[in-house]
Structure formats: structure tokens, C-alpha cells
Amino acid sequence: MLEVSGVSKSFPGVKALQDISVQFHDGEIHALLGENGAGKSTLMKIICGIYKADKGTVSLDGKELKLHGYGDAVRHHISMVHQEIQMIPEASIAENIINDKIAQFTKFGFVNWKAINEFALKYMKEVGLDLPPEKKVRFLSAAHKQLIQIAKALSADARVLLLDEPTSSLTLHEADVLFELVRKLKEKGMIIIFVSHKLEEVQVIADRVTVFRDGKLVGSDHIKNMENSRIIKMMIGRDFVYSYRGRLDAGDKDVVLEAKNITSRIHGFKNLSFQVHRGEILGFYGLVGSGRTELIRTMLNIDKCDGGEVFLEGKPVKIDSFKTALHKYKIGYVTENRKEEGLFLEHTVGTNICVNSLNKSYYGRIPFINLKKERENAGFFANRLEIKTPSLSTLAGKLSGGNQQKISIAKWLAADCDILIIDEPTVGVDIGAKEYIHELIWNLAAKEGKTVILISSDMNEMISLARRILIFKDKQITGELSGEEFFAKPGEEISAEIGKSFV
Amino acid sequence: MSKNEKLSSSGNGSKTSLPKRFFLQSYSSAIVAVIILVAVFTIFTDAFLTPFNIFNLSRTAAVYSFIGAAQLILMVIGDMNLGIGGCGALCTVVMGTLMANYGVGTFPSVLAALAVSALCGLVIGLLVVKLNLNPWIITLAMSFIFNGLAIGSSHGYSYEMTEALTWAGRKRVGMFSFLFVLMVVLVVILYIVFRHTKYGRDVLAVGGNRTAARLSGINVNWIVISCNILSCMFACIAAILWASRTGTASPNTGSDWMMYSIAVCAIGGIPLLGGSFTALGFFCGAWILTMVRNGLTMLNVDVYYEQVFLGLIILLAVSVESVRARMAEKMM
Amino acid sequence: MKKRLISLLCVAAMAVSLIGCGDSGKKEETKAPEKKTETEAAKKDDTKAATEAPEETRATKNKEIDTSGVERALQLSKDPSEYKIHVYWPAPDTYFEDNIQPGYEQLAKEYGLSVDYKIGTEWTQDVENQVVEAKAAEGYDLFMIYGADTSGANALYKELVDAGCKVVNYGGKVDDPQQAAATVCGDVYEYSYAATKQMIEAMGGKGEIINVLENLGDVNTLERQKGVEAAVAEADGVTICQTIGDINTEEEGYEKVSDALAANPNATGIIATGGTASRGMTNALKDYYASNGDAQHLFAVATDPSQEVMNGLKDGTLDIGVAQNGYGQGYIGTLLLLYLDEGWTMKDPGVHIVTGYVFITTDNIDTFTADIETLSKDIAAELETKYLNAP
Structure with missing residues (x-):
């Protein structure tokens, strides 16, 4: 049994954890929940020795642990699978598994590769990874990398396994494989600690749930006693009500954007077509890699377009680069990976908001930027989207996921985009911000008449926002669900319907 | 609405005290270093603050600032140009040949040199963008080509410069050299471009995150090519200034520019990975390097160990900045 | 892909044209030094013409020295074209072209030899070894080399000597023990x-x-x-x-x-x-x-x-x-190689033959080259008696 008792931890200006006591039992999957900044990750880092607690103790099987760094934790059979997976991309799978114990495989300074590969293979089998151990990690998917991390933990005889948002970059199927494995490990008697934002998966996998809010423990109970609404209430301190947002009535308005027979050789799809009406939220539902994001990127010529036509308000247009799409046709694209593709993390919030719309801050006709005007423009959108930041000159990388996402939406609004393509807007965003972003997207379409294409693999998000859904599977559009009556049905019925059209 | 006020006013940082605000700026350590160096050299040497030495320093700093600018403009987008020395040499030879052997006037010769440098930059830029090769390797290769062309076409002989050109190198403006005026103009232009123009902002955006820049409707290829052109043109201007100072155009010009250019930028607090720029820091970077080299001669340190001191002072400047940055982060 | 190919072609064309420009520039620009030497030579001629009349003694002295080459005990046993002499200078530098080259070219003219030379790309022993070894492989066996590295050069010289080549070191001294037959340079x-x-x-x-x-x-x-x-x-x-x-x-x-x-x-x-x-x-x-x-x-x-x-x-x-006296280094170094090839041996292998220097002031600025030539011929005249054993 791993026991945390009376742990407190402060950072300059923040009390990250206050007097936390939790018990993690053998053979149990224990989920830690809470909004971003609630203290889950800090607790994880204290358990595995990355941070030192200011007060309180961590003990394993009754013995108090005094850890000096993560390496020490591994020696005490505690391993962590990081959220942002840290591996050596140019090394092989086997090397990544053994890299902290290479000395075991070295004789007189020479490395025994055969032994390394055999050793790695043993643990790769245990996690169900059927790949050659010599393969370079660079070529692997996120799911495989995660399995390798678990294999590495097992190879260190881990008794405690910490998983930090393990499914955030996995597809549904990959997540299932992971859960299968985690259950197997649990049956072996391991202690598994699991951090997630997705309530659905917590319900599926966890045995016990502990909820944090603002550095304090709000509640801890068996999953049987924790239905979703109770968890959410604990997390955000208020009741979450799923409500039918109402009608959009866009289906009979003009077609704003039409794509015909878009073809891409690199992504391997042919002749995909769709239409969007003014003021509509069109959903692209499907798994990662099903062609939904790829279709958009090809249409906007971000990835090379090998054929097809695009019509804007009935007129054929030629989108030769994303620059044209933005400045000439006012199409905005909120990307899926906001950190890699959407934001300038080392630049300020203000710069990020105004990056697409600098010409709006000019001194009248002279093409020089008026810093005051720029600050006003940025401030306007920061306030409108309720971006929580100490100041406009704070670096974007310092904000939480939800606020970063608001910035990446704000910059397109600042550039007066009429058509907004929003890709996975709430991945890695805490529940309060998620709700806010949903409201925002809805209002953009319903109140301001913006045209929105929403790409998501989150079923709840789809149902609550989109009023027409295209289903993507294996680089094809396999179905379309529409009709206001359909979306007025209870959520469970709609998701069952969508599930059907998937098969 | 109170929130609106909060956001826009905190952008000015009016609540923090003046010394703290100064400390939070990335150029503060460079300015402090300049002040300390001036103080040390003034106290320990007799001739440091003589009019001639100030004049001299201001000329050298001007040349270093253009050498630094050649590297800066690429460092800001996260690239590097190892060929600035070669480009400078080639431009020197082009200008020298035209002036000394063909009797072309000063102004057209200078223009021709600038045109050649722009062509050099264009070639590098196209290679980087279209072949998607690493700029280090390309500029390294190009530096051999440029140097080879310069040495090959001049056979190592220097060219005598015209009166009009040496005038610029010897003209005084108040205490300072005319070249120093050019340096100030350069720094002011850089300041305005990176703060107040869309082009400068786009360059910073490309340095910050190339993918995001492309997905913000910025023509990344054009930025990369234009920065390479500018880099080579700055190298060319540095070469012209150098020739105007010394009165001869030597094809060996630029052999140690690469190191100095990186030193100027690094001391000036320009991150090697790109994405940010401070004009004042850059200005101080050029001055620090110039003053250290001048001051070591003034202090009459043992010539055989001079490089050790140069290295130590650069190291000190860079590590002070690093410590300041860490402390500033905590304060924010 | 097509676009990329086209762009590749464009860039290649541009690079070639740039190099082409450089080349054409080079052709035109190589005129530069020529022109300079021409004008200098012209100037020299002028001053000579002007000074010749009053200073007949110097002119006659010069004449005597020009014939001294013939008075040497050195006899060429082969056709001049069979002497395979190579001169190496480590990096592009005007000193070589202005001083060393005229020296050995004077000797080449006297004996009708053809002397090959090569200027390295950078001042390192590594580049020097590569070039010289390639020349040895080509069949050159008489080398006059400026040792790029004062200790590293000896290894190269030893290798050449072991392979039956004759080596004279010039330009600057190298470390002891000497592997070259002699060093010809100033002190x-x-x-x-x-x-x-x-x-x-x-x-x-x-x-x-x-x-x-x-x-x-x-x-x-x-x-x-x-x-x-x-x-x-x-x-x-x-x-x-x-x-x-x-x-x-x-x-x-x-x-x-x-x-x-x-x-x-x-x-x-x-x-x-x-x-x-x-x-x-x-x-x-x-x-x-x-x-x-x-x-x-x-x-x-x-x-x-x-x-x-x-x-x-x-x-x-x-x-x-x-x-x-760079002129003398070129002249004496190559002359020494001829002696060695004809079977003459060094009295004191590895000896430093000092080529001396001349001060230039406004008084002799137009005539100092003649002084240097005189100095060189004087040293050359001493070679047989002072430094060499006859075969």
C-alpha cells in the first residue's frame, strides 16, 4: 500500500497542495481528477520524487520514502508514464527500455546487443507490443510509445505505476488496448494511479476516484458511489447540466463554402465533397487519421491538394496557399495541436492574438504598427473570450490549456474570419474551460452568423454543438446525420445512432 | 469593463517599480556590463576615454554591429549564416576590382557590391527553402565558395580605396565617427522593423514557431529567403565600412567574422533558437565586444594570454544574463 | 516533386551562373596583379633607364652576376625537362607570387627548366601532406617546401627522403632533427x-x-x-x-x-x-x-x-x-635541388642557409630589388665551396 499523509507543497505565490492524505491500495486503479492546476500533477511528481514535499510523508508498505529525484523512485519500484512522452527518438525501442540500466548489459565497456534485445522483447510481449526491438522510436505512434514506457516501468519491477493523462493522444481503439493492459497489471497486484480529464474513461477503468480542487482534496470514494454528475460537481464546485442548446436553423440558408472532389495523394483519399451553410455548425466526426483533419488541410492547401474544386458563395475560388485562404477568403483554422501548430508559446498573449491581424493596428494608412492600438485590439478579444492571464505581455506558454485554446480561437476572430474550422477544441482542456469554449462556439454560429466546421472525436461535444454531422471512417465520408428533430433527442439515443452508422 | 482596464494597463506594467522593470528587461544585464566595463577601463587605463579612442571605438563598434546584424537577422528565425565572412570578402573584392582596376566610381561600385551580396543571399535562401536542407550545411558550403571566389579573383592582393570611401571612415561627427551614426541608424531601423512593421513581426513569428507561422498565413519561405538576402547585404555593408576605415579592400576580410557575429548576438541576449530580439541588447553586444578587445590592449595584458581574458569576459557576460533571466522569471 | 525538381534546376543554374560570373570576373580580375606588376615593372624600367647612365658600375656588376650561373661547377647531365622540381607554398599569399616565384623562375630561365608549383588551400600540414604526396605520386622527386607545421613537416620530409626524393625546406625553420637536406630562409x-x-x-x-x-x-x-x-x-x-x-x-x-x-x-x-x-x-x-x-x-x-x-x-x-630575401629563397632553394640531383651532397645535412635581408628606405626604394638579386647571387656563388661536396 502506498500512503500519502499530510503532504503540502507551495510554489512561489501558489499553494499547490494543502495537507493531502490518500491511500493507494494494491491491485487497485485509482483515478485522480480535477481541473488543471488542481494539484493532481504536483501530487504525482511528489510521489515519484521529482518534487519534494514541504510537509508530510509518502510511504510504501509502511516504510517512509525519502526520494532524491526520479531515478531514486525507479529504484524503489515507482515508475511514471509521462503525459508528454519523453523518449529518445533516434534510439531503438530496446534502447529506450533499458537506457537507465545499460550497465547491466555492458562487459568491459562493450554493449551486448543481443541480450538487450532479448530483455526488451520479454517486456514488450508483456505489454502486447508486437514490433522488432531494433525499430527506432521516431517511427512509432503515440500509443506504441506509451506501451514502451509501461514496458520500461515493468522492466524496473515497478510496484507503483503512475499514468499522467495516458489517453490524451490515443485513438479510441488504442485507449482500449491500454485499458486492457492496465487491468491485467492491476490483477497482478500493482498499484496504479491514473490522471485523466475524461470522465467516461474513468467510469470504465477506475476502482476508486479522488477529486482535487485548488490544491485541496475534495473527496475520495469507490467508483460505485461516484456518478459523473457528482464528480463534476466536486471538480468545478457546481452542477453540470447537459442541456439541449436549441435550434440553429441553418440548413435552409445559403451555402457558404462547398468543396468538391478533393483529392490527396499523400493522405490517400479521393473525391471527398461537402457543403456548409451560413451560420451552421457542421461536425466532422471520426477517429484520428480517419480523414477529417486531412480533408481540411488538403482543401486549404496546407498539405498538397491533388485535385478538386472549392466554391465560396457559389463562385469557384483558387486556394493556392493558406495565406490566400486567410487574407482573401477569411477562412480561419484552429489547429488540433495548439502547442505545435497554433501558438507561439515564447511570445506574449497579445502578440499571439494579433498575429493574423496586424494590419488592423496600423497608424491609419501608414503601414506601421501602433502598439497602443495593437494592445487595445488584443485586450478587446482577451476580454471578450475571458482569457485569464496576468497581463497581455505574459508568455502564451505560461497559460493553462483552456486559456491557450481561447487564444487560438481569438486570433481568428481578431482577423475577422467568417468561416472557422475548429479542430479538437477541448483536448487537454479542463471542464470549466471546456464548457466555456462550447458556449463560445455555439454563440459564434447562433448569434454572429459565423460558419463553423467542428472536427472532434468527442461524442458529447459533437452532439451538443453540431446540427449536422459527417461521419468519417477510413478516409471516406460514410454517413451524414442531420435534422433538428434528431438533435432534440436525448444524448444517449443520438450517440447510439452515431455508433450505428459507424459499423 | 473593469477587467478591460486591468488587462490593458497591466500591459504597461505601471505597478512595478522602475529598477524592477529595468531588471526584468533582457537587455538590462548588457547595459550594466557596458557601464562596468567603461568604469573598469577608465579607472585602470589612462587613454581609454581620450577623444581619439572614443572615436576609434565608435568606428569599430559600428563595423561589429553590421557583422552582428548579418547573423542576427538569421538568428531571429532560428537559422544561422556561416558564410557572412566569405560574403564580406567577395563583396570587398567586387568593390575593389571595380574601383581600382576599372576606375568605376565609388557609388556604383558600392551598389554593385550590394547587388552581388543580395544575389549570394538569394542563392542561399533558395537552397534552404527549396531543397529543404539544413542552413548550417548550405552556408558552410557557400562560405567556401565565396572565399574561393574572392581569393581566386584577387589572388590575395588588396585594392586601394577611393578618397570618397575613406572619407566616410575618417569623418568625425562630434565625439564619434560617422560610421557610428550609421550604427545608430541601423539599430533604430531594426527596432522599428521588429516592433512596428508586419514584416518584422512575421520574422519573429517564423522564429517562434514555423508551423504556426505558416498556419497564420505567413509566407514562411519568403521570410527565410528575404532574411538570407538581408544577412548577406549586412555582411556586405560591414565589408564596405571596414574598407572605408582601413583604406584598402583586402580579400582576407571577414575571416573571423563568423565567431564575432555570434559573440555580438549572444552577448546582446539574442537567443540562438530565435523568436525574439532586443535592439538595445544588440547595440550593447557590439559595444561590449569592441570595448573588451580595445580595453585588453589598453590594459597591456600579456599578449600570449589575451584570448583567455576575452573568453572569460564573454563567458561572464553570457552567464550573468542567464542568471538574470532565471531570477526575472521567478519575479514574474 | 516536379516543382521541387524545377526549383532544384533553377538553383543549380543560379549557382553555376554565379560561379560563372565569378570565373569571368576572375579572368578580368586576374589582370589586376598583372597590371600592377606591369606598371611596377614599367616604373622599374623607367628608373633603371634614368639611373643607368650615371651608375654604369652597377649595370656592369649585374652583367657579371648573370654570367656567374655558367661559371658553376654544376653540370646538367640530363635534358632540362627531366628535372622534376615542385615548389609548395601552404596558402594563398601575395608574398609567394611577388618574391619566391621570380627567384626560381630566374633559375628556371638560366637552365631552361620548367618548375611546377602549387599553393595550398589552407595553412595546415594536413593539406600540405596531401598535395605533396600526390605530386610525389605524379613523379616529382625534387621538392622545395615551406613546412606548414614546424614539427609535422619533418615527418613529410622523412617520407619523401626515404622514397628517394630530394627535399629543401624554405620560408621558415623547422624543428630539429632536420630531415630536409637544407633550410633556405632568412634569420x-x-x-x-x-x-x-x-x-x-x-x-x-x-x-x-x-x-x-x-x-x-x-x-x-x-x-x-x-x-x-x-x-x-x-x-x-x-x-x-x-x-x-x-x-x-x-x-x-x-x-x-x-x-x-x-x-x-x-x-x-x-x-x-x-x-x-x-x-x-x-x-x-x-x-x-x-x-x-x-x-x-x-x-x-x-x-x-x-x-x-x-x-x-x-x-x-x-x-x-x-x-x-624571398627571391633568394626561390633561387637558391631550387638551385640546391639541382646540385643534389646531380649527386652533390651536403657537407652539413640540414644546414640553415641564411638568405639575409635588405633595408628599404626612400633612398633605395626603386633599386632595392637589384640589391636583393645581388645578395642572392652572392650566396649562390658560395654554395659549392661552403655547403656542398662535389660528387
């Missing part, structure tokens, strides 16, 4: 000492001197420093107020000399004992006088008759130039 200590002496005398035996050294990685620099310091030590009224160094390019020379001038307003003399440093110093001095109204004239000594130094002497920026 840097000697000329540094003598030049400083001359300078001190001209300064009236008192004053402060700035000593400008060159590349500190070169052992010759230390010798030069010793020479200057020894001469200063002998004079009571003269001190060295500053020694600057670590100068590898003209730029550095310029900058450091400028700094030193600013630092020492009381200095009355300055001496540079290396060629590169001298060029930088000349430019720095010119600029110092032009841009600083209060500047006092410093008595200045520079080394090697480069264009900058010659101009400096003419316009009065410099007072004394030291011309090392």
Missing part, C-alpha cells in the same frame, strides 16, 4: 635585431616603442620578439611600452595597432616584424595620422615589401621596410 632573429638597432639609431637612442607581433602559434614570432627585445635591452634610453600580438589577419592587425596607438600617446616608434601585421599596421598608421589631428609621427618599421608597405614608405607613413 628572423637577426633581421628583427638589426631592424630594431637601425630604428633606435634613427630615433636618436631614446623613446618608447610599440612591438607588433604576429601569429603567436608560430615559433618564428618568438624569435622575432627576442630579436627586438635584445636590441632594445642594449639601448639605455629606449623602452618597449607595449607588445601586441595574436594577429592572424590584416583586419586584426589594423584593429590592434589602432587600439595600441590610442593607448600609448607617448610612443615614438613602432615596429612590426611579420608581413601580415605590417600590412595592418601600415593601414592603421595612415588612418591614425589622417583622422587624429594631434597625432605625432612615429618612427615606423615594417616587414616584407608588400604593396601596402611600399606605398607606406613612399608616402612617408613608414620609415624603414625590411625586405626578407
